Amino acid sequence: MGFFFLVQQGLGLPPQASSVAPAVDSLYKFIFWVSAFFFLLIVGLMLAFVLRFRKRPGYQKDVQAPTHNTLLELTWSGIPLVLVLIMGFWGFKVFLDINTPPANAYEVQVTGQKWKWLFTYPNGYVDEALHVPVDQPVRLVMTSEDVIHSFFVPAFRIKRDVVPGRYTKLWFRATKTGKFQVFCTEYCGTGHSDMLTFVEVHEPGGFERWLEAASNLLNTLPPAEAGRRLYQSRGCAQCHSVDGSGGIGPTFQGLFGHQVMLKGGVRTEADENYIRESILEPMAKVVAGFEPVMPTYKGRLKDQEITALVAYIKSLAGEPQPASGQ
Amino acid sequence: MAVPVGNALFGDNYLSHAKGWKSWLFTLDHKRIGVMYLVSILASFLLGGVFALLIRMELWTPQRTIMDAQTYNQMFTLHGAAMIFLFIIPGIPAALGNFVLPLMLGAKDVAFPRLNLLSYYLWVVGALLALVSIITGAVDTGWTFYTPYSTTTNTSVISMTLGAFILGFSSIFTGINFIVSIHKLRPPSMTWFKMPLFLWGLYGTAIIQILATPVLGITLLLLIAERALGVGIFDPALGGDPVLFQHFFWFYSHPAVYIMILPAMGVISELVSTFSHRHIFGYRFIAMSSIAIAIISFLVWGHHMFVSGQSNLASLIFSILTFLVAIPSAVKVFNWVATMYKGEVELATPMLYALAFLFLFGIGGLTGLFLGALATDVHLTDTYFVVAHFHYTMFGGTAIAFFGGLFYWWPKITGRLYRETWSRVAAFLIFIGFNTTFLAQFIMGAQGMPRRYYNYLPEFAPYHRVSTIGAFLLAIGFVMAAGVLLHSLYAGAPAPANPWGAATLEWQTTSPPPHDNFKTQPSPGDPYDVDRWVFDRSAGGYVLAASAAGGGNA
Amino acid sequence: MHSAESHVAHHFPHAKAQVEAGKLGMWIFLATEILLFGGLFCAYAVYRANHPEIFVYAHHFLNKILGGINTVVLICSSFTMAWAVRAAQLSQQDKLVRLLAVTIFCGFVFLGIKYVEYEHKWKEGLLWGKRYKPVHQELTKPKDVPPPKPLPWVNPEEQSTLPPPAVPPQGLSPEVKGFSQEGVVPQNVQLFFSVYFLMTGLHGLHVVAGMVVLFWVLLRARRGQFSSAYFTPVDLAGLYWHLVDLIWIYLFPLLYLIH
Structure with a gap:
């Protein structure tokens, strides 16, 4: 059945x-x-x-049956x-x-790290999801920042390990438009099963339009809205919530303009400089109660992008609350 | 009840030979060492089984059910490590093999009894180190310890790998002992092709244990050096190559799956012949296929790395060799089925396990074809398809054969018979529970569900639930089987020397055997000439045809 | 005196079977030892094939003369060991004890020389993996040019931006002088020292183990337990010692004499 x-x-x-x-x-x-x-x-x-040959009363086995x-x-x-x-x-x-990829494949750089995927398009734009055009070969050049990961798209029947210190390659030609699930299939620690993303296959022309709009978000959108997109696409959302709930890092809700208790008992105000420093030098000031695990974004975010992120975090500040007990 | 002929429960036997705990801890008797192994290994199986149930409970819902992600990762690592290093690898050779091998040879002991005891205590030390690791921050690397994850995680990898390293030496010493025993303690009249097939299985296993385990040893040493000293051999930041670890690891660990399955196939050869009451079919092909498997198994390790970026040519070679190793396994299966033809099949508990083995190992072996073919492996590797495949071979194959062997030799080991009805019900439950647990995993694996996932997409939930229900059925089956065996220890009827009608030498001594194994030296003949043995009601078991005729001139 | 029969365990039919079993077991054990080292030889082969420049560069820091002396010492010890087995076979008890003592002494000499070599590497900071901090670091890696950590999407074929060193690195070996004119200090030199310390370290542990076994045999020999009728332990310990020697004979050219 x-x-x-x-x-x-x-x-x-x-x-x-x-x-x-x-x-x-x-x-x-x-x-x-x-x-x-x-x-x-x-x-x-x-x-x-x-x-047929079960042992039962009245049944005699054939002792002459061949043995080879x-x-x-x-x-x-x-x-x-x-x-x-x-x-x-x-x-x-x-x-x-x-x-064996065809010679004319469109190339996207893939970086695996605990526990997210980053896709860098030829124009330098980075996104957390893979967007590709339909019916066009796409070549992925992949490496890992930390441990071994593996890039798996079940609907495409492709999989390839993503190894630190070397480049592995993978190609495919999507034949259907739509969103397809991407898994990490090489065990990589606590967040292994959350290291998910998707491939979005665009119809002809749609991919180019998407890439242009996504790449220009800093010029076309208000800073706070651009910052929100960056927050989504560049991995902040993996660890920092915006609704006050807990995570690997402190929440962004009600952060800006408030006092922050650091490891070692020092207090500091979460102003523009503090946020900028935390993005570029995460180990400089670690908030009490959190592990120092954030990677630096130095060289990965442009100045304009940091400004947009600061604007977004500012927009989440809410009403300033009087610090209790002070 | 009258004590059957050949029962030594109330006379001199290896259990009553010496008294006190010291007589056990310092024993050099292979039978007692085998019993100590048996108890320890079953305890490990229980431990690994509890971990498995916890894993299945967590997977009842797509999100958190009973534990957090870190604990879950530790659970599947400990489940794998306990089951593989503590249960399956030593299971049949060290527990059943230790007990049976010298008896089958008609010998008094293994070649190096002290080395045998040492190898048991190395097992204990290795197991204790694994326990230390569990207590001091259980490992979360998966049992495969892949670098660089295993060199960077802050759980206690060193004590676990050191434990596995020491267990490796235990395994090597057992292998040396078995090879030398088979070469040097075989009676002159027992030629190579007069050896029981279980011994052929153990011989093939011992070859792999000796040739592959040292490579695991050095791999784990390098891993320990990497963590403790930072030698960087596998660390890309220091110029090392993390994929080299995989090559080293699988150079051992793929042959290791044949360390697990070869002795199991040996057990099945004994069971099928004995309970079909017929000479094994194709003896030489079964024997030679064990050796063929042992040799080819060293050349297939690369099939674990088809998606790691190794060269196409290497992948092709490993793929073809992987397919070749399937042939000797298939030959064995066909011969076992042919053995039943025109026999007198008796569905005693061990035979139920043997039939379950044919069914489950059939599925396990055939699904291996999907993984051996390169293109389909790319899709299926590291998904639940692989999880289901190796559980069908390792659990449905090896563990089922282990329990079949345990029920088969139980009367010889303990001198007691167990309740057939209840042990059959238990075997049936285990069979149903097993299939429920793992068939569902094939389907979700083919759909793309990756292994070692704590959270999963909601669409996989129905399969996971079926699987979890199956796991509990399986557990109930094992509890029942354990109950049957424990009950027999104090209430079982005394067992005759040869309750099943087998023709190998261990059945020609009393149950349980005396300290020196044989009161009168048996003379080896064809180990599958079962027709000479006939059931004798007054003896309670099988006796040689000549003596059944009233000691006359048959 | 011990008769031959008193050494035969109950499960062997006769003394010859026991001797043969012992030898077979020992040979199998030696095979596992070779495979244990085999893993390291594989690692050596892989890294040398992929990075020959590291091995050519770094082997200049090893002292060929001390390594060569150690080779001679071990070959001598193998010779005295073989002679000791012969002495046991001829029931020459005093000679057996003396030869075993000489063999163990050779082991000490080997370890002493190894210690001198290790200590020098330690002082020079020429250690494994992350402990590799050459004392002359300022010469090989100028401070003002920090090694750039390439972003993941940088072309892997891109050459290192490190300038060649101005002064050759100092090692014990005289050949180092004038070396650096040939070219650049390769990257990841620590790989060679990792392999060096792992291989010689594991071998050193085997030397120590062999010496312990020989010492135990020596004690038994002094009690006069070995004779032409029973000398299996001497024989087996000898086999083990020859293996330890043999592995060094492979290690020496592979590590010290690279070209």
Whole structure:
């Protein structure tokens, strides 16, 4: 029963959305049916023999039955051998397609770090999601800031480890528009299962429009709104909430203009300079009760972007509250 | 009830031979060392099983259920480490093998009894170090200890890896002991092809233990040096290569899965022949396939790194070799099925485990084909498909064979028979629970659910729930099986020398055997000539056909 | 006196079987030892193949003369060990004790020389991985040019911006003089010293273990426990000692004599 459910569900495979997916799925289905045949053969014979030759009153076993048969042995070694070699070389052929990008691929730089993905587009714009045009080969050049991660898009049937100290490459050509899930599949610590993002495949022309709008957000949007977008796209949201809830870092709600208790008991006011310093030199002033784990954004955020982030944090300050007990 | 012929429970046996705890702790008797291993390994299995249940409970909901992410990561690491290093690797060779190997050879002990005891105590030290690691900030690296995560996490990696390092030496010493015993203590009349297939399995296992475990040893030493001293061999910041660790690790750990499965296949060969009451089919092919597996298993480690960026050519070679290693396993399965043909199949508890093995290992082996093929592996690796695949081979294969072997040799070890009805119900529950737990994981793996995930997307929730329910069924089955065995210890009927009708030598001594194993030296013949053994009601078990005819001139 | 039979354990049919079993077990154990070192040899091969310049550069800091003397010392000890086994076979008890003592003495000489080498490396800061802080750092890495940590999207093929050192690094080896004219100090020199300390360190531990075993054999030999009828422990300890020697004979050219 479960078997028919499985067949009906496309053998459990997710939808196909890349140029290599149909080839991978064909192989998958071939292996599935070969396996199903041999499994039913073995289990069927086993059950038949249990029933037919079970120990019971009045039944006599055949003591003359053969105990070896070389021809039979060679047959049941040879047939599986041929089948698995077909699987092996078929798998290699499709694997080469998965691994060999066409020359004209659009290149995006991917950085994995605990626990987010950063995608750098050719114009230098950085985003937390991967946006690509449909029906155009895209090449990812990937590296990691810390430990090994792995970039996996189930709908594309592609996966590649992202290793610190070296560059790994991956390519795909999306064949469907829409949003597709991206997982990190190499265990990387506490937030491993939250290291998720998505690939958004745009229809023709849509990708270029998106990239231009996203890259120009500093010029086209008010600073606080641009800061909000940066907060979303550059990884701040991973650790800092804006609604007062807890996280790996302090919340941004009601932060600006208030006193902050630092490690070691010093108080300081959260003004523009403090926020700027915390972005560029996170270890300089660590808020009491939090681990010093924030990476520096020096060289990763432009001055204009920091200004926009400060403006956004300012906008979350709310009504200044009198500090209690002072 | 009358004591059956060949039962030594109330006379001189290895259990009554010497008294007091010292006679156990300092024993050089392979049977007692085997029993100590058995108790310790079952305790580890219990520990690993509790971790597994906690993991499955956490995964009941897509978000937090009973523990936080860090604790969850520690749980799956400890589950893997306990099950692999403490239970599955030593399980069949060190516990059952230690007890049975000299008996099957018709020998009085293994070649180096002191080394045997040393290897047990190394196991204990290794296990204690693993416990220390659990208490002092449990490891959260996964049992694979991948660098650079394992060199940067602040949990107690050193004591766990040091524990695994010492367990490795325990395993090496067991391997040396088995190889030398088989070479030097085999009676002259027992030629290589007159050896029981369990011994062939143990021999193949010992070869892998000896050739692969030292590489794990140096890998773990390097990891320890990396953490303690910062040698940087695997640290990209110091010019090292983290992927080199994976090559080293899998050079051991892939052959290690054959350390786990080869002795299991040996057990199944014994069970299928004995309970089909028929000579094993294709003896030489089964024996040689063990050695073929042992050799090819060293050449497939790269199939764990198809997506790490190794060269296409290397991937092709590892993929083809991986497929080749499937053939000897398939040959064994076909021969076991053929053994039942025209036999007299008796569905005793050990045979139920053997049939479960054929079913589960069949699924485990066949799903390995999806992972051996490069293109499908890219999609499936590091998902629940892999988790389900190795549980079908390691648990559905090795652990099921271990319990089959335990129920098979239990009367020999303890001198007691257990209640057949309840042990069959337990075996059935284990089979159902196991499939419920892990079949669901194949489907979600194919859909892309990554392994080692604390939170997961809500669409996977139904599969996880089915899996969790299955895990508890499985646990109930094991509790029941344990109950049956414990009950037999004080209320079981005394076991005859040969309750099953097997033709290997361990059944030609009393149950339990005397200190020196045999009162009269048995003469080895064909280990599968089961037709010479017939059931004798007055003896309560099987006796040689000649003596059944009233000691006459048969 | 011990008769041959009193050493035969109950589970062996006769003395010959026990001797053979012991030897087979020892040979298998030696195979595992070689595989243990095999991992390090693999690491050595991988890093040397990928970064030959590090190995060529860094091996100049090792003292070939001391390494060479140590090689001779170990070969001598292997010779005295083999002679000791022969003495045991001929029941020459006094000679056996003396030869074992000489072998152990050679082990001490080896460790002493190794200590001198290590101490020098320690002073020079030529240590493993993150402990690698050459004393002449200011020459090899000018302070005013901090090594730039490349952003992840910088082209990996890009050359290092470090200028070549003005003065050659100082080592014990005379060949270092005039060396640096040839080229730049390679990056990641610490890799070589990591491999060096791991290999020689693990080997050194094996030397110590071998000496402990030999000392135990020596004590038993003094009690007159070995004779032509029973000398298995001498024989097996000898095999182990030869292996320790053999590994050094591979380590010496691989680490000290690179070209």
